[in-house]
Amino acid sequence: MSYRADITIVGAGVIGLAIASQVTREGREVYLLEKNESFGQEQSTRNSQVIHAGIYYERDSLKAKTCRESNRLLYQICEQNGIAYRKCGKIIVATNEVEARALEKLYVRGKDSGVPLKMLSRREMGQLEPNLRGTAAFLSPTTGIVDSYALMCYFLGKARGNGAQVAYKTEVIGIEGVTGGYKVRVKDPGGDFSFMTRVLINCAGLYSDRVAEMAGIDINKANYKQHWYKGEYYSVSGGKNKLINRLIYAVPMGIGVGVHVCFDIDWRLRLGPLSYYVDEISYKIDDSRKQALLASSIVKVLPFIEPSDLDPETSGIMAMLQGEGEGFRDFVIKHEYDRGLPGFISLVGIDSPGLTSSPAIARYVSHLVNEIL
Ligand SMILES: Cc1cc2nc3c(=O)[nH]c(=O)nc-3n(C[C@H](O)[C@H](O)[C@H](O)COP(=O)(O)OP(=O)(O)OC[C@H]3O[C@@H](n4cnc5c(N)ncnc54)[C@H](O)[C@@H]3O)c2cc1C
Incomplete structure (x- = not known):
């Protein structure tokens, strides 16, 4: 030695x-x-490159505390060191009554954790994102994206x-x-x-x-046993990135933050991650889950997206302690x-x-x- x-x-x-x-x-x-x-x-x-605000996690959890602290730190680090980022904000949007109730709970949890959030009226939603559809929504102004590399x-x-x-x-x-x-x-x-x-x-x-x-x-x-949770991303073509100004999220109804609109730092539009547990590490994707994506709430709130705009692009696999159906x-x-x-x-x-x-x-x-x- x-x-x-x-x-x-x-x-x-x-x-x-x-x-x-x-x-x-x-x-x-x-x-x-x-x-x-x-x-x-x-x-x-292999991720969404989102600078989260800390909305989703139990208030005193390490996830909530480190996320809130880092949200502020990351913008500072990026600004001072020439790292590409955009503090673009995000809107979480519900498409029906069930999602609206879950949205309200999420809003209360985020507010309770000290995250700046703003509930939007239909009119405000239309002003911020004229091409977005939905029954209720809130804005998280401190969410953004960073060039993770x-x-x-x-x-x-x-x-x-x-x-x-x-x-x-x-x-x-x-x-x-x-x-x-x-x-x-x-x-x-x-x-x-x-x-x-x-x-x-x-x-x-x-x-x-x-x-x-x-x-x-x-x-x-x-x-400590970890589970592998794969997420697939689909690129959105046809210049549709110009129709949205912020990250858009559906209300998460299962594990994780749910399928959302993500942008890379060049403002190319993607939808994902469409997630499921796996037993092996393989980043291959095909379009077998495209129907599930088309049926998801995120596509409902973005009616300008046509099936032909979507192509499988990339995937990532996450190390999760939470197994299927667990809290x-x-x-x-x-x-x-x-x-x-x-x-x-x-x-x-x-x-x-x-x-x-x-x-x-x-x-x-x-x-x-x-x-x-
Ligand atoms: C699909 C997806 C979307 C996500 N979206 C977001 C998001 O938008 N915002 C956000 O904040 N987080 C997001 N995350 C989570 C975030 O990407 C991870 O929490 C973070 O990257 C974890 O970093 P890490 O360094 O722990 O793991 P990794 O990046 O996996 O690095 C671990 C490293 O350890 C090395 N290693 C493993 N075993 C050994 C060994 N025995 N010897 C030597 N080296 C070893 C591996 O090769 C690897 O390089 C997402 C994750 C995924 C998968």
């Missing part, structure tokens, strides 16, 4: 990168290990600038608790080797539960000393709004690290 790190971070998605940018400082040896050829090739670039480049640059060492094609394959830290076994193109680290931070995204298991955590007892699950961000793993920090179930929450999560983890080192 030739190396010794103070902090080792497993996974260079937006969470690992944000943490690396925060915990690096003079005199600390920080390693960021990533099994893929580069950073951010899994959840962190550019955000990760910023975190990476900051981490490297502060002295972090980033290793790609380097997969963590074993973890053993030893006196004063952990022996980490990794596989890279040159073969296998091990090194010592005092603190180990698990930000392995879709594989966080597996990395937790490597450290000896019983993921069933700990309730709300919060992020797990925890120093595992009470499991006999001092210096081991778990980040499990970092599903949406993980991209938005990344700066606040990094601050939170940095506090945990400072208590250890």
Whole structure:
């Protein structure tokens, strides 16, 4: 064993990168290990790129707190560092009485969490979005979009600038608790080797539960077993992006935020994610779910969308603690000393709004690290 790190971070998605940018400082040896050829090739670039305001989550949950804090932080980071973003706002819209009741509940929950929201009259809705149809709606003015790749480049640059060492094609394959830290076994193109680290931070995204298991955590007892939730996006062609000025969401009637209108930073229009649980990682999509999309509320509120405008475009897979039919699950961000793993920090179930929450999560983890080192 030739190396010794103070902090080792497993996974260079937006969470690992944000943490690396925060915990690096003079005199600390920080390693960021990533099994893929580069950073951010899994959840962190296969998403809607929405800067959420924090409407959907239980008020005192980590999701709500980190999302609210990060909403403010992210706009600042983007503004100060030339990262492309748009604070375009979003409208959540109901199409019938049942959805209108759910919309009202969501509005109350968001307001209760301190999120700025405005209930819209039909007239106001028509003024803001003349091409939108619906029976009731509210506006979230602080929702926006961010170029997630550019955000990760910023975190990476900051981490490297502060002295972090980033290793790609380097997969963590074993973890053993030893006196004063952990022996980490990794596989890279040159073969296998091990090194010592005092603190180990698990930000392995879709594989966080597996990395937790490597450290000896019983993921069933700990309730850390993750489920993979795939979301498909459809591009909308025909210049229809000019007919909408904001992100538009249907009222979520199941898991997650539901199918919505998303824009990329160039204002290209997409609908998605059309989501379902999967057992394997495959980003392939075909148009087999197009009928379901056409029948969904989001298409009802955007009557200008024709079936021929929609084409399958891309997909992403999310690491969810919430299994099919189960209730709300919060992020797990925890120093595992009470499991006999001092210096081991778990980040499990970092599903949406993980991209938005990344700066606040990094601050939170940095506090945990400072208590250890
Ligand atoms: C379809 C979809 C839509 C979403 N929309 C939004 C949105 O609009 N707004 C929002 O805020 N959030 C959104 N999210 C959630 C957000 O994308 C995630 O919460 C966030 O990207 C999680 O980042 P991460 O770094 O934890 O995971 P990842 O980006 O998956 O990164 C984890 C990294 O760990 C690496 N890794 C895994 N195992 C190992 C190992 N053993 N050794 C070394 N490296 C390893 C992986 O290769 C990967 O690069 C969405 C997610 C999806 C899938």
